[in-house]
Amino acid sequence: MPEMVLLGDEAVAMGALHAGISAAYAYPGTPSTEITEFLIQNSKKNNGPSAHWCANEKTAYEAALGVSFAGRRSLVSMKHVGLNVAADPFMNSAIVSIHGGLVLVVADDPGMHSSQNEQDSRYFADFARIVCLEPTNQQEAYEMAREAFDISERFHIPVMIRLVTRLAHSRSVVQLSEPRTENKLEKAPEPNSWILLPSNARNQWHGLLDTYKEMQQYSEESSFNPLTLNSTFTDYAVITTGLAKNYYLENVPDLNEQPSHLHISAYPFPAEKIRSLASSAKKILILEEGYPFVERFLRGILPNGMEIIGKESGEVPAEGELNPDNIRPALGLESRTGSPHPDMPLSNRPPQLCPGCPHADSFNALKMALSGYGKSMVTSDIGCYTLAALPPYSAIETTVNMGASIGMAKGASDAGYFPAVAVIGDSTFLHSGVSPLIDAVAHNTNMTLVILDNETTGMTGGQPTILPSSRLEKVVLGIGVEPEHVKLIEAHRKFDEENSKVIKQEIEYNGLSVIIAVRECVETAKRHKREGGQS
Amino acid sequence: MKYDVILAGVGGQGVLSVSAIIASSAMEEGLQVKQSEVHGMSQRGGAVYTNLRLSDETIYSDLIPIGGASLVLSMEPLESLRYLDYLNPEGQLITSSNPERNIDDYPDLDTLIGKINTLPHAQVIDARKLALEAGSGRAANMVLAGAASNYVPLKSETMEGYIRKIFQRKGDKVVETNLKAFQLGRENSK
Ligand code: SF4
Numbered sequence: 001m002p003e004m005v006l007l008g009d010e011a012v013a014m015g016a017l018h019a020g021i022s023a024a025y026a027y028p029g030t031p032s033t034e035i036t037e038f039l040i041q042n043s044k045k046n047n048g049p050s051a052h053w054c055a056n057e058k059t060a061y062e063a064a065l066g067v068s069f070a071g072r073r074s075l076v077s078m079k080h081v082g083l084n085v086a087a088d089p090f091m092n093s094a095i096v097s098i099h100g101g102l103v104l105v106v107a108d109d110p111g112m113h114s115s116q117n118e119q120d121s122r123y124f125a126d127f128a129r130i131v132c133l134e135p136t137n138q139q140e141a142y143e144m145a146r147e148a149f150d151i152s153e154r155f156h157i158p159v160m161i162r163l164v165t166r167l168a169h170s171r172s173v174v175q176l177s178e179p180r181t182e183n184k185l186e187k188a189p190e191p192n193s194w195i196l197l198p199s200n201a202r203n204q205w206h207g208l209l210d211t212y213k214e215m216q217q218y219s220e221e222s223s224f225n226p227l228t229l230n231s232t233f234t235d236y237a238v239i240t241t242g243l244a245k246n247y248y249l250e251n252v253p254d255l256n257e258q259p260s261h262l263h264i265s266a267y268p269f270p271a272e273k274i275r276s277l278a279s280s281a282k283k284i285l286i287l288e289e290g291y292p293f294v295e296r297f298l299r300g301i302l303p304n305g306m307e308i309i310g311k312e313s314g315e316v317p318a319e320g321e322l323n324p325d326n327i328r329p330a331l332g333l334e335s336r337t338g339s340p341h342p343d344m345p346l347s348n349r350p351p352q353l354c355p356g357c358p359h360a361d362s363f364n365a366l367k368m369a370l371s372g373y374g375k376s377m378v379t380s381d382i383g384c385y386t387l388a389a390l391p392p393y394s395a396i397e398t399t400v401n402m403g404a405s406i407g408m409a410k411g412a413s414d415a416g417y418f419p420a421v422a423v424i425g426d427s428t429f430l431h432s433g434v435s436p437l438i439d440a441v442a443h444n445t446n447m448t449l450v451i452l453d454n455e456t457t458g459m460t461g462g463q464p465t466i467l468p469s470s471r472l473e474k475v476v477l478g479i480g481v482e483p484e485h486v487k488l489i490e491a492h493r494k495f496d497e498e499n500s501k502v503i504k505q506e507i508e509y510n511g512l513s514v515i516i517a518v519r520e521c522v523e524t525a526k527r528h529k530r531e532g533g534q535s
Numbered sequence: 536m537k538y539d540v541i542l543a544g545v546g547g548q549g550v551l552s553v554s555a556i557i558a559s560s561a562m563e564e565g566l567q568v569k570q571s572e573v574h575g576m577s578q579r580g581g582a583v584y585t586n587l588r589l590s591d592e593t594i595y596s597d598l599i600p601i602g603g604a605s606l607v608l609s610m611e612p613l614e615s616l617r618y619l620d621y622l623n624p625e626g627q628l629i630t631s632s633n634p635e636r637n638i639d640d641y642p643d644l645d646t647l648i649g650k651i652n653t654l655p656h657a658q659v660i661d662a663r664k665l666a667l668e669a670g671s672g673r674a675a676n677m678v679l680a681g682a683a684s685n686y687v688p689l690k691s692e693t694m695e696g697y698i699r700k701i702f703q704r705k706g707d708k709v710v711e712t713n714l715k716a717f718q719l720g721r722e723n724s725k
Contacts, residue, residue: 005562007572030575114575170571170597173562246595324600338602338620339628342650346616347640349545351581384579459576 006174008167009034011138012105013075015145017042017049018179019101022072024051025060027431028460029079030114031168032107036077037461049182053457055466056402056431057082061089061104068102069194071186073149077105080121085402085432087124090158094128095204097156097193100183101149107163110290111321114165114459116382116399118319120290125160125267129212132160132267133224134242138172140265144224146177151218155211164289166243166321216268224266227273229280233257236309237281239264239274239298242289243322250324254333259285269294271301278302285330286310289322352387358454358491358519359385361499363395365489365517366421366450368500369507376419377412381405381433383425384458384521396423403432406449410440413447419507420447426472427457427465434479440512441480448507449514451476452491454521462524469518476514485513492519536566538688539599540587541618544610545635546578549676553608554585556680556701560693561589571597580637582614589688608683610676611635612647612659619654628654629682629724631662631675658682658724665719670708674716681720691721 006014013035016024026036039051054060057078067074076086083090083106093102106124109115125132131151135141141163148159192200219225237260240248245263252258260280262273274294278284284306286295292311299308311318315330328335353360363385370376380386380396381404388395398408409422424433429451440447455469456462467475476486485506489499499517506513520528540557544550551572558570571586586599599621607628609615615630622628630651634644651657660682662675669678677698684691695714702710 005559005568034574113573113577166571166597169574170569171558172569172594173567243597246597249595250600323598324596324603336601336603337624339622339624339626339654341619342616342653344616344642344646344650347613347638347642349580349582349613349638351546351576351579352637354579387576387579459579461574 002176003173004176005171006138006142007034007169007171008135008138008141008163009107009169010038011141011174012145012161012163013038013042014174014176015142016075016103016149018176019146019149020073020180020182021075022049022100022182023064023067024049024075024077025054025063026077027054027057027060027082028457028463029082030460031109031165032077032079032082032105032163033460033463034168035105039075053463053466057086058089061086061093064102065089065093068098068100069188070100071188072100072183073102074100075103075105077107079115080106080108080119081115081117081401083121083124090124091128092196093158094130094208095196095201097188097190097204098152098158099156099188101152102158103145103148103152103161104158105161105163107165107168108290109165111165116401118290120293121160121162122267122290122293125162129208130157130160131155131215131218132162134162134265134267135167136243136245136265137167138170138174141167142174142176155215157208157211162242164243212268216271219266219268220270220272222266222270225262225264225270225273227262227277229260229276230258231280233259234281235259236283236285237261237277239277239284239286239294240288241265241294244287244289244327247322247324247327248287251328251331251333255331264294269297274298274301278306283307283309287316287322287327287330292318350390352390353384354522356522357384358517358521359388359452360393361493361496361519362450362452362491362517363388363393364493365496365499366423366503367395368496369503370419370421372504373419377409377417377421379405379408379412379420379422381424381428383428384454385423385425385452402428403436406433406440407436409447409449410436410445413445418446421450421507422447423450423452425458426451426453426455426469429472430466434475437476437481437514438479444511446510447512448503449512450503451514451516453516453518454524455518456521456524458521458523462521462527472516476516481512481514485509485511487513487515489515489517490519491517536688537590537592539589539604540606540608540683540687541584541599541604541621542587542608543582543584543614543618545614545637546580546583548610548635550583550585550610553610553676553680554587556694556697557683557687557689558587559697560689563693563697564689566591567594569594569597582617584618606683606686608679610679612644612651613642615651624655626656627686628657629679630657630659631679632659633661633663633675660720660723662720665723666716669716669719670712674713677713677716678720681717682724684717684721685724
């Protein structure tokens, strides 16, 4: 059997390819980006299946739905907070009768390595009443991706695969199996199951609730939820989910006794198996990567008097990632020791804008422009420029979610704040900044928007922006920003003085202005040079 | 056999490429390998590291436990001290002496190197100097890979074979420079 060394992300992508997908969609976001990077490379090399970056996660999801409606298999991937953007098509896609298999990969980021929160996507799967699979290693990532498509077509639901950063970005050998061919192009047989008028939707929801029982049965029988009972040791039993299993197994050699163990990687979780595990021991220890998802349910379903140890009881850390060490206290094991530290404080080394970054110059000009006002507000967004929150720039004051900078500056201005400035990157603007800008146009809000156009999606490694930089101005004009208040500047320090004047002038204008500060990201520029000038 | 390595450095220094040399060579020698990487925000000039685990048995955790690493290999002196919790008290620390000063409060270099040298099994290598001697300052990472080759449970020929493979398309001269750098790293560490 052939084998490959793959990142967790790439293993999912490979699994999807071998499951016969016809298309894949995504918006880049750490730690999910490498899934689609891999599929795009593959598509170039092998002439398909098509793999595209989209304007945002919602549009990506909708495209995947279209593939399913046409009878073929599709993969849509995103980071956890991306699913908030795609929540509308996601929740409703559970109600339609999925035709060609549709698999959603969501990469969560416990520990917030590169994200603004650590929300656990299993709640979304539960909310939508669908199956979620959670691999613990690269091999499972490959196999589960394949199986997810079969489950999707069997139950006519989208299936979620939940990854976490440590698996997404860890590399290991994966054994591959025989690829499957693509589905026939054949529209969904009953269009009513895709027209969610209330009368149809009620039928569909009823059907989903019936199917949910079958999903529960699937989960009871699935080998993805292995239960091993040890009747000779009843002090406590262990439930693991996700990567917690690896950290647990890492510690098992140090335990005197082998507790009974249930690992859950297919949801809805197997209630019967949990009950048999519970009847085998006096206490249950629950180790979960993410929120105490299973734990909170169990506190409701286990017999009274059964002691449950986990995040809710405080023995397992409730924030951040699990690791082989922070679960040891819950297992009653001593902590391990490493090497001694020399007595010297270690300076932190936070990430920072690259030397020569165009954003640095834009922020200089912006700060100069704002220096004359006693007060100012700069709302910001998500991208490399978020790093301008740190010294020496300390130039921005908010980062909440994709696109929020513009709506927030509008709100602050409506509330009477002046001067209100929003900054947003080109890719984030096209992702979800256009709609709030339309709101600002509609009310000619007194605010200034600076689009930091580095001509790429910089933070995630330089994916092309969905529209070329040259089109940005037309987009802004097209939605009705007054042409005399749309200004293009070159984000370069040699123009700091001039640029700050332009910004100041537009701040002074009592209405909406948009300044597009253009210069290519230096990292992307370097890469383009290496690749011989093509973009 | 189990051998865990933490590779440390600053985003952009090529931590992943050194990690790949060891990981690929280990696979070629039939070992199981897990390599946990840092992508995203920290790659912009922040502290980065990989957890590289080699074993002839199943490896469960992608992360190295406290005290589990046999080697910390650092592209940069300050970063070499960041992961000591993970280094086994008997383990080796190998670091380049060449600082990456992209922060304002970078410590005094002599004090820093002095502190590293107080650790029981530490070696500080002037990777840039040896790389220049080999023909290119850009081969500093190969010097460190060479130094590591004295410790990792792999044949140096396997690692050299991999280096040859990755630099092949850049021509014989580049291959020779990198192999020379590897060799110098190997000779200049104990
Ligand atoms: S990757 Fe590009 S946009 Fe991001 S900090 Fe570096 S130069 Fe700036």
